[in-house]
Amino acid sequence: MGRTVGIIGAGHVGADTAFSLVTQGLCDEIVLIDNNEAKARSQGLELRDMASLVPSRVNILVNDYAALRRARIVVMAIGPTTLLREDRMEELLETSATVKQVVPLIMASGFNGVIISITNPCDVIAAVIQRESxxxxxxxxxxxxxxxxxxxxxxVGEFFGVDPKSVSGYVMGEHGESQFVAWSTVRIGGRLVSEWDGDKQPDLPAMKDQVRAGGWDILLGKGWTSFGIGTATARLVDAVLSGADTVFPVSAWDEREGVYIGQPAIVGVGGIGRALPVALTQDEQRAYAASARVIGRAFAAL
Structure with missing residues (x-):
């Protein structure tokens, strides 16, 4: 099996994920699928136009479900018809119905790889995909x-004037309103941000609000968000294809809570190697459990 990646959904997010994969040379073939065939073909043509400009040759196929048989990864990037919604849970009925139609088509191809879901609400849709597949x-x-x-x-990096790559730590829980910053994990050069004693004293609640509002601010300005999530997905695809066993905060199955939920996990050739328990404070543990209940109630309502 080579480095074939299927992307279901050729909208802003799916297309920018494909763009990231092509420009970084992370796969050999992309199967781009969308119910709007004209859009899928246009996106595929533009990606092929880049062939002489990027380091690696990537074959682009359009709306070929049969080709998913050789895919090692399928990225679910189906989006809703209406983007301007404050709560991602509002998208659930529409996106889950489409996912239920698409997953049988993926599996009928003989696909036997890893599925990475971007489709919102991300945590609930991951559970729907697992159940249907x-x-x-x-x-x-x-x-x-x-x-x-x-x-x-x-x-955090902008507040303290450091490269964001020098910041470690996690946002955990739902990819949505009940998420929380696990400040007990957030460090700069090994030093806890919450215990910073320099001239700049961080306002942690205000910083948390900036994190939660970031996507909404982008959405209001340009109508969608895609660069960040497309790049994040490309990194996950690379971790699976290369067997990197890299730790990412992804929506992985939590056996105790009985939900898919954002937590650090090792991502490698078989998908999730294992989730990594985090030593959270009591307040953070309560926030994690509360977020799990939000996800669980949404899945149970389907």
């Missing part, structure tokens, strides 16, 4: 709080 929970996961964690690193 019958794949092991380890081989289905969502992008979870990967983007939220990147936003947190940006906010």
């Amino acid at each position: 019958g794949l092991p929970a380890s081989r289905v996961f969502g992008t979870g709080t990967s983007l939220d964690t990147a936003r947190m690193k940006r906010v």
Whole structure:
């Protein structure tokens, strides 16, 4: 099996994920699928136009479900018809119905790889995909709080004037309203941000609000968000294809809570190697449990 990646959904997010994969040379073939065939073909043509400009040659196929048989990864990037919604849970009825139609088509191709879900509400949709596909929970996961964690690193880095890559730590829980910054994990150069004793005293609640509002601010300005999530997904795809066993905050199955939820997990060739328990404070443990209940209630209502 080569480095073939299927992307279901050729909208802003699916297309920018494909763009990231092509420009970084992370796969050999992309199967781009959308119910709007004209859009899918246009996106595929533009990606092929880049062939002489990028380091690696990537074959682009359009609306070929049969080709998913050789895919090692399928990215679920189906979006709602209406984007301007404050709560991602409002998208659930529409996106879950589409996912239920698409997953049988994926599995009928003979696909036997890993499914990564971007589709919102990310955590609930990951559970829907796993149930409909019958794949092991380890081989289905969502992008979870990967983007939220990147936003947190940006906010913290900008406040302290350091490169966001020098910030470590996690946003956990739902990729949505009940998420929380696990400040007990957030460090700069090994030093806890919450215990910073320099001239700049961080306002942690205000910084948390900036993290949560980041996506909404982008959405109001340009109508959608795609660069960050497309790049985050490309990193996850690379981790699976290369067997990197890299730790990411993704939406992975939590056996105790009985939900997919944003948490640090090792991502490698088989999908989720294992989730990594985090030593959270009592307040953070309560926030995690509360977020799990939000996800669980949404899934149970389907």
